[in-house]
Amino acid sequence: MKKLLLVYGLLVATFLAYIWYFVLREERPNGWNEGATGLTGGIEEKYVMVTFQSSLDYWRSSMKGFEDAAQQLNVSVEFRGATQYDPNEEITVLEKVIARKPAGIAVTAINTEALNPAIDKAVAAGIPVVLFDSGAPKSKAYAFLGTDNYDAGAQAAREMGRRLGGQGKVAVVTQPNQLNHQDRTRGFEETLRKEFPGMSIAAVADGKGDILVSAQATEKILDEHPDVDGFFATQANGGAGIAQALQDRGLEGRKTVIGFDTDKGTLDLVRSGEIDATLAQGTWNMGYWSLLSLFHLSHGIVTEGKQEGSHPIPPYMDTGITIVTRDNVDDYYAK
Amino acid sequence: MKKLLLVYGLLVATFLAYIWYFVLREERPNGWNEGATGLTGGIEEKYVMVTFQSSLDYWRSSMKGFEDAAQQLNVSVEFRGATQYDPNEEITVLEKVIARKPAGIAVTAINTEALNPAIDKAVAAGIPVVLFDSGAPKSKAYAFLGTDNYDAGAQAAREMGRRLGGQGKVAVVTQPNQLNHQDRTRGFEETLRKEFPGMSIAAVADGKGDILVSAQATEKILDEHPDVDGFFATQANGGAGIAQALQDRGLEGRKTVIGFDTDKGTLDLVRSGEIDATLAQGTWNMGYWSLLSLFHLSHGIVTEGKQEGSHPIPPYMDTGITIVTRDNVDDYYAK
Numbered sequence: 303m304k305k306l307l308l309v310y311g312l313l314v315a316t317f318l319a320y321i322w323y324f325v326l327r328e329e330r331p332n333g334w335n336e337g338a339t340g341l342t343g344g345i346e347e348k349y350v351m352v353t354f355q356s357s358l359d360y361w362r363s364s365m366k367g368f369e370d371a372a373q374q375l376n377v378s379v380e381f382r383g384a385t386q387y388d389p390n391e392e393i394t395v396l397e398k399v400i401a402r403k404p405a406g407i408a409v410t411a412i413n414t415e416a417l418n419p420a421i422d423k424a425v426a427a428g429i430p431v432v433l434f435d436s437g438a439p440k441s442k443a444y445a446f447l448g449t450d451n452y453d454a455g456a457q458a459a460r461e462m463g464r465r466l467g468g469q470g471k472v473a474v475v476t477q478p479n480q481l482n483h484q485d486r487t488r489g490f491e492e493t494l495r496k497e498f499p500g501m502s503i504a505a506v507a508d509g510k511g512d513i514l515v516s517a518q519a520t521e522k523i524l525d526e527h528p529d530v531d532g533f534f535a536t537q538a539n540g541g542a543g544i545a546q547a548l549q550d551r552g553l554e555g556r557k558t559v560i561g562f563d564t565d566k567g568t569l570d571l572v573r574s575g576e577i578d579a580t581l582a583q584g585t586w587n588m589g590y591w592s593l594l595s596l597f598h599l600s601h602g603i604v605t606e607g608k609q610e611g612s613h614p615i616p617p618y619m620d621t622g623i624t625i626v627t628r629d630n631v632d633d634y635y636a637k
Numbered sequence: 638m639k640k641l642l643l644v645y646g647l648l649v650a651t652f653l654a655y656i657w658y659f660v661l662r663e664e665r666p667n668g669w670n671e672g673a674t675g676l677t678g679g680i681e682e683k684y685v686m687v688t689f690q691s692s693l694d695y696w697r698s699s700m701k702g703f704e705d706a707a708q709q710l711n712v713s714v715e716f717r718g719a720t721q722y723d724p725n726e727e728i729t730v731l732e733k734v735i736a737r738k739p740a741g742i743a744v745t746a747i748n749t750e751a752l753n754p755a756i757d758k759a760v761a762a763g764i765p766v767v768l769f770d771s772g773a774p775k776s777k778a779y780a781f782l783g784t785d786n787y788d789a790g791a792q793a794a795r796e797m798g799r800r801l802g803g804q805g806k807v808a809v810v811t812q813p814n815q816l817n818h819q820d821r822t823r824g825f826e827e828t829l830r831k832e833f834p835g836m837s838i839a840a841v842a843d844g845k846g847d848i849l850v851s852a853q854a855t856e857k858i859l860d861e862h863p864d865v866d867g868f869f870a871t872q873a874n875g876g877a878g879i880a881q882a883l884q885d886r887g888l889e890g891r892k893t894v895i896g897f898d899t900d901k902g903t904l905d906l907v908r909s910g911e912i913d914a915t916l917a918q919g920t921w922n923m924g925y926w927s928l929l930s931l932f933h934l935s936h937g938i939v940t941e942g943k944q945e946g947s948h949p950i951p952p953y954m955d956t957g958i959t960i961v962t963r964d965n966v967d968d969y970y971a972k
Contacts, residue, residue: 309645316652341709342675367940374676374938450953586940587951594929603709605702605921605957606968613957616922618785620955622940622948633941 343377356383367589389416406596430599455489463498470531516543532558584621678712691718702924724751741931765934790824798833805866851878867893919956
């Protein structure tokens with residue numbers, strides 16, 4: 303009988319310990335002042351990433367960052383995308399995502415205007431939205447996370463200036479109608495002018511984001527300025543086109559070429575030495591810090607909101623640029 | 638009886654196993670892939686914020702953000718500062734903090750150069766460092782979190798343009814030798830020129846960050862340009878000086894005045910209507926996201942580091958600007 307009492311006593315004590323330990327600790331609601339439980343959500347809390355041309359390799363690293371953050375924070379993620387380069391398709395995808403009222407949405411805008419009504423509708427409905435990689439400045443999204451394109455151009459100019467010893471003529475192959483490419487070109491031109499007075503820009507050509515058109519533009523530049531020493535492409539296909547034109551003319555390795563992004567084609571050309579350096583964007587950062595931003599908005603861990611136009615979280619995060627050369631190119635191939 | 642005891646024993650054992658499982662799960666070490674425990678550190682993990690003129694009210698909100706993040710992440714924080722506006726004193730304070738090997742340091746740089754050797758030493762020793770509020774671009778700190786001063790000037794221009802209906806002459810009272818003030822002035826001038834062709838800038842004066850000097854500069858502008866319609870001060874004392882000069886001339890409320898920051902003096906002038914609007918910096922964001930950045934560096938939850946010059950975390954976070962007017966000024970007084 304005494305033994306039985308002891309067992310009962312143990313049972314009760316265990317049960318009390320259980321209640322004391324877990325009811326107090328685990329069931330505390332998430333959010334502001336949750337105390338010692340850390341930043342953590344629930345598996346039923348779903349965040350969605352929305353892209354366009356969703357099968358592009360380019361998105362993979364951002365998706366990985368988004369997933370990695372979800373694992374850290376113990377929340378769920380989902381990926382939805384328009385398969386084509388089609389604003390209407392992306393609007394439809396985004397509308398469907400909004401209808402399911404997720405905990406937050408990270409979206410990359412196919413252009414600066416098309417998604418704004420959908421984004422603003424989501425924010426008005428209390429769904430946090432941030433933009434990554436390409437922004438929509440006039441939308442009501444809380445933040446934009448992406449490359450500082452002006453700075454990317456400036457870094458390309460410094461790499462070019464360093465490689466050419468501060469002397470010579472260079473040319474740019476770009477897409478003059480797109481804002482991000484305009485910023486890259488401007489950063490390149492202004493930095494070269496300011497920091498490398500011994501250098502000049504011979505030509506700025508439109509490669510239309512196409513390998514063949516970029517190759518033709520490069521040949522034209524070589525015809526008009528045979529003494530050009532280097533090329534900067536503000537976009538991956540531009541770099542491939544420059545490399546092709548130089549090869550066709552037997553000039554590979556004899557001009558300095560700086561490319562953009564880290565798709566397999568560009569990395570192969572860096573490895574072979576036909577492209578001297580390329581600029582890697584901070585795509586993992588875009589995904590990781592997008593989810594972290596959305597989590598803070600969803601849990602209300604923010605600057606006390608004081609009025610329309612105030613910023614509960616940092617409204618812009620520059621996700622960084624890294625220069626990739628033959629020395630470190632192997633690290634950038636998809637694992 | 639024996640069977641009953643066995644059953645009870647089993648029950649107790651199951652319960653203990655259950656609890657043991659959760660205790661283990663909760664106490665799993667922090668870091669990458671920690672699974673379902675969320676972002677959480679240890680109370681022995683200490684992060685330090687280093688300031689100059691440490692008694693300034695201005696730092697309070699950044700300190701609150703730093704503390705709030707520490708509570709979320711279950712880590713400790715400490716505040717150290719140079720009491721004076723003295724680079725050598727801040728270097729000494731920073732060196733002492735580094736010697737104690739904290740988990741991370743957030744520092745606001747008294748100028749763009751003085752702290753660089755100390756910051757670089759800390760980073761070389763494996764101590765994560767980020768800069769907030771005022772940066773040191775050539776240091777090896779991992780990130781800068783602060784106001785986009787050019788954008789702050791642009792927002793001031795839009796507020797001025799809106800209030801004056803896009804017509805009239807305005808003047809700027811600034812500190813032309815400091816980089817952040819140059820950026821604010823440039824953002825103001827360029828935005829006004831681009832977006833408000835009906836407006837012009839009559840004068841840009843040096844207020845030397847002093848109320849009396851700013852008042853004198855304002856009187857001089859009023860003498861030379863009696864038809865000036867508005868003033869923009871890029872600094873708190875400039876706004877107070879403008880307000881004083883207008884009062885001395887009996888012109889209070891008859892010119893549009895846009896100030897900067899949210900110290901009590903400026904807020905009082907907004908409340909009384911002598912300053913029409915002032916710009917609030919995202920100081921809480923600076924502190925909160927500095928600690929979050931340091932935590933990620935300290936725990937290695939970062940972009941895979943590929944080479945010197947790569948960015949394990951976003952290298953720049955714009956912490957935002959909010960326009961404060963009579964309508965929402967009460968929210969900005971220290972609670």
